[in-house]
Amino acid sequence: MTRILVIIDPDETEHTALSRIREIPPTADVDYKVDLYVDARPVAASRADQNAVREFLTEKRTWLDGLVKPLKDVGYRITTEVIAYTRLYEDIIKSARQCKADFVFKPLRQHGALRRTFYTSTDWNLIRLCPMPLLLVNDQTSVHNKPIVAAVDVSDEDEAHKALNRIVLEQSKLLSRILEADVHVLFAYQPVSMNSASVVAGGTVAYNITRDQYEAEHKAAVALAKSFEIDEGQVHLREGAPDIAVSEYASEIDAGVTVLGTVARKGASGLFIGNTAEAVVERTATDVFVVKPGDFKAPV
Numbered sequence: 001m002t003r004i005l006v007i008i009d010p011d012e013t014e015h016t017a018l019s020r021i022r023e024i025p026p027t028a029d030v031d032y033k034v035d036l037y038v039d040a041r042p043v044a045a046s047r048a049d050q051n052a053v054r055e056f057l058t059e060k061r062t063w064l065d066g067l068v069k070p071l072k073d074v075g076y077r078i079t080t081e082v083i084a085y086t087r088l089y090e091d092i093i094k095s096a097r098q099c100k101a102d103f104v105f106k107p108l109r110q111h112g113a114l115r116r117t118f119y120t121s122t123d124w125n126l127i128r129l130c131p132m133p134l135l136l137v138n139d140q141t142s143v144h145n146k147p148i149v150a151a152v153d154v155s156d157e158d159e160a161h162k163a164l165n166r167i168v169l170e171q172s173k174l175l176s177r178i179l180e181a182d183v184h185v186l187f188a189y190q191p192v193s194m195n196s197a198s199v200v201a202g203g204t205v206a207y208n209i210t211r212d213q214y215e216a217e218h219k220a221a222v223a224l225a226k227s228f229e230i231d232e233g234q235v236h237l238r239e240g241a242p243d244i245a246v247s248e249y250a251s252e253i254d255a256g257v258t259v260l261g262t263v264a265r266k267g268a269s270g271l272f273i274g275n276t277a278e279a280v281v282e283r284t285a286t287d288v289f290v291v292k293p294g295d296f297k298a299p300v
Contacts, residue, residue, distance in 0.1 A: 005032075005033050008107075104134050127262060136289075149249060164293055165261070168260070187236075
């Protein structure tokens with residue numbers, strides 16, 4: 001059995017994360033927990049009365065139960081909870097652990113300046129700290145049959161990155177079966193950098209280095225894809241910054257989901273592809289599915 005935690009944004013009208021449930025048949029062996037996170041502090045501050053807070057939460061529970069009723073009526077197994085949050089991303093992770101969630105679905109929006117601080121910081125922290133695969137759901141009516149972009153990094157030979165590439169493709173293939181969609185593997189590469197003197201002195205040398213790099217990385221990407229039964233024609237290398245290359249390619253093929261991996265690192269770099277994931281989130285029109293290594297431990 002699979003368990004999915006779905007986060008409701010009370011300010012949404014379409015409830016995009018909840019709508020993704022409809023991409024999964026109601027007969028599937030999946031239990032859903034739908035959480036509404038509310039800030040009860042204004043109520044508590046304006047009326048020094050615990051009954052007022054209880055009434056506020058009861059009102060929200062009634063609203064949430066009404067929201068999920070059409071899904072329950074057609075067979076989806078759904079429980080609900082209203083949570084007065086303290087620190088939103090931490091409370092989401094705690095709820096996911098308590099219900100033993102296999103996945104977390106959360107709404108995603110590119111935010112205006114007034115809302116950026118609250119929501120982007122929550123998304124930012126979940127991208128880095130949520131131990132479960134995280135689906136950030138964009139404003140799309142459906143992702144069924146739409147291509148899936150699996151973003152990998154074949155330039156790094158360490159085992160952590162190799163393992164993460166495999167997880168990205170495993171999850172991409174799982175999504176492809178659910179959504180009846182094709183997987184496209186994308187690697188954004190940066191040409192070997194050289195000082196200007198060497199380029200001026202030997203343009204042919206510069207070309208050969210770039211060509212050899214491209215061929216080696218293309219070969220590695222194709223081998224990785226074939227190990228997951230993905231055709232070579234669905235492997236793509238793009239030159240440029242990863243966030244730009246991923247977002248532009250996803251737009252070109254009208255992708256529904258982009259799958260990214262994060263690896264925790266110490267120091268100023270923060271996380272491999274963590275900053276890239278945040279940049280993709282702010283650029284893309286796709287859903288973003290974020291995965292982590294199996295041994296990831298969230299410090300929450």
